[in-house]
Amino acid sequence: MYDELIDSGELPIARKSVVPGTGFFLPDSLEEDLEDEQTAAALEGADVAVVADPDADGLACVALIREAYDDVRNVPEPDDEDDKETDADESDETADGEPAADAVDDADEAAVALAAAEAEAALEEPEPTPHSVALIPASPHDVEDALARVAEYGDEGIDLFVCDLAPDRYEYVEEELDAALETASAVAWYDHHQWGEDVAQSVRDAGVDLVVGDSDEECSADVVYRSLEYDFAPMYEELAAVTRDHDLWLREDPRSDDLADYAYWSDPAAYVEVVREYGADLPDWVGEFLEERRVEKQALIDQAVGRSELREIGGYTVGITYGRCSQNEVAEAMREQGADASVIVKPAGSASIRGTDEFQRCHEVAGKVNGGGHPKAAGCKPDIYDDMLDYANHWVTRGAVTKQVILNAFEEVVEDAADADDGAADTAVDDA
Structure with a gap:
């Protein structure tokens, strides 16, 4: 090659x-x-x-x-x-x-x-x-x-x-x-x-x-x-x-x-x-180095933010996008657009998941798709890439399959949390 x-x-x-x-x-x-x-x-x-x-x-x-x-x-x-x-x-x-x-x-x-x-x-x-x-x-x-x-x-x-x-x-x-x-x-x-x-x-x-x-x-x-x-x-x-x-x-x-x-x-x-x-x-020379690199960094952030979308899952607004970018800044931009949690899918097949005070189960979502992390910050790489054709499809579709797998994980986590809350409420009633 x-x-x-x-x-x-x-x-x-x-x-x-x-x-x-x-x-x-x-x-x-x-x-x-x-x-x-x-x-x-x-x-x-x-x-x-x-x-x-x-x-x-x-x-x-x-x-x-x-x-x-x-x-x-x-x-x-x-x-x-x-x-x-x-x-x-x-x-x-x-x-x-x-x-x-x-x-x-x-x-x-x-x-x-x-x-x-x-x-x-x-x-x-x-x-x-x-x-x-x-x-x-x-x-x-x-x-x-x-x-x-x-x-x-x-x-x-x-x-x-x-x-x-x-x-x-x-x-x-x-x-x-x-x-x-x-x-x-x-x-x-x-x-x-x-x-x-x-x-x-x-x-x-x-x-x-x-x-x-x-x-x-x-x-x-x-x-x-x-x-x-x-x-x-x-x-x-x-x-x-x-x-x-x-x-x-x-x-x-x-x-x-x-x-x-x-x-x-x-x-x-x-x-x-x-x-x-x-x-x-x-030192100043590091600042100059960072200033130069940040021009491209911001351009990549803008690309990812521009292709972002919001989904409603179990009462939460989840922002999701695709791109080679600095995930924290992109997640912050989606939060400002109303996202309770954000997913940034990367060209390498991995994804970053960021939460807010409203959603603190990022590590649970990541845990369902080959990853882990913190309640408000986690990462994963779904085990869905068998060969380079899968990666080619990933790049052409801007991570469509990975996005759906992670959104499905969000749905499972939200449903599990709701079931746990219902169970706790029933137990409290029984104990009353």
Whole structure:
């Protein structure tokens, strides 16, 4: 296949909005080989490994841990970020057959979609000074692979942290976690997503120090900040607070959008070092970088909002659309149009589900279609794509089948909730 056929970088916005990015088309085998090489290089001589979701929250966790371990700082020069066009907007936002508890962030897509040449360049040009605290990026759908790589490539006795990631089922990570525990001297897992009690207990029983924060009150960076026995400078407390502002979709601090966008568009390693140096107040050169990228971001948002529609389901108004875009802003636009919940179906086949105070069952909807997440923010990838013809139909119809599957899940959740309310009312009458 000609490279230009899968390189969407130069496409007009209207066409770019409806097809996946380059990373979607990379074979899994190539991706896995590159990730093996990158992990082995990162772990060479490292005393600590941090497996983290490479969004702003997960990367803030890495920054805090590096600071606590007094790890070297390799702050990038402004020019280092100028040409980082990853075109990784649409690789695989959610779980492929093994849903994770939260698969909702834009950065999930970027984490696994580095183009081959870019990944190889990263291997050829290692950071100036190796880190003793190695960053191992992992999306929710491949945390078990990251654990297996730490077990294989990490030095005996390494400390292991897992941050901002949660398995829906213990069996998804059981073997790999056991292997990592044999290699590591200690394993700590810091998160803020909703864990099943049985999953959490199994992880703890395996020998992991698991700390799960309240997903309505804390982000994972908050959990790391309060869990590590280290006296952080005030800038790190502020970093956690501003990260929380975006991760919990509070949107009270304008800096939080900058952190989220910079984490999405920059190399994860660069992001960690920049926020260690500057905290939540990003330097001017990052602001210029973000301003340039946001022109296209807004254009893609406008495309998705323009094709949105509203559906009435059991007394709730559900907005639904299709497009390669930043889902949070699109969901906010549909909320302003009257949506109690919003669904953004992506060209890669995944979807983001966003709720409001009126609808707080997003994780239940996602759970019915191969996903999971929070009450107000969740993600999924319906198991309906058997071959490339199914994906071709998905792109041509703007996600028609996926939309209907998710809307059906909404109907089931709303009906289940109504039945539960009726049952509770009947019980109350009987007890009276």
